Amino acid sequence: MSTTRVRVLQVNLHYAKAASAVVCRRFDKDGLDVALLQEPWIHGGRVSGLKTNYNKMLYKEGAKEPRTCIVYSNRVNCTLIPVLCTADIVTAILTTPIEEGTRSWFVSSAYLPGEEICPPPQLGEVIAYVARENLQLIIGCDANAHHILWGRTDINTKGFILTNSLLIANVGNKPTFVTAAWKEVLDITLSSEKACDNIENWHVSEEPSCSDHRQIRFDLVTPPRTSITYRNPRETNWRGYSLSLNEALEEEVIEIENNKFFERQWRKLARQ
Structure with a gap:
């Protein structure tokens, strides 16, 4: 059985036009398949600077100041789920071709505002729906839930991840947010238990992002990798x-x- 590999990027663009151009470049040069994006560049009230001839874009149209979107290449298919989308959360069904037919995941891009309840009700609805239907879920988010488990330097009371049967795909504690004054892990990749084994090569990229957030890169592979558990x-x-x-x-x-x-x-x- 051959392996199907979907290349995924996750990053907060901090509303920067240049950061959007970098993402488009990655689709062209790296064969990127999916980008889970937060705080994209907004022009005229719409997400801009990300749609090209070789990719498509999903976000909550009509939302005031949308803060999330999903961009995907022509090699895969993404179908928006409007009832599970807001300005801060975009959810879609990602479908990829495999030898036996197709393989599907639920994918979400989420921005969790620090001043609001965490998780927001809409994200809770996504998690509940996936759990109820026994589906596979991948969430790329700029999170304001603090815990040392994913490399934060502090813990706050918003540790919703630990109580929703989600797994943390982050590897190590390399900062995802870097400025001259502060380095921190603000961006995390979450998955349902079934989807976790499909994630490979998770890492924080050293490539310039033109944002104060670094790019996260990982692959979704089918069939899932064989896990070998050991203690180092x-x-x-x-x-x-x-x-x-x-x-x-x-x-x-x-x-x-x-x-x-x-x-x-x-x-x-x-x-x-």
């Missing part, structure tokens, strides 16, 4: 482990000194 102590985020365990147990957790100390404490906990 050298790659463990001990601070994140301690803080998240402390949060789960609601009591102070002793500091992890080394690998042997961790193994001893783990065995004690397992016997309880």
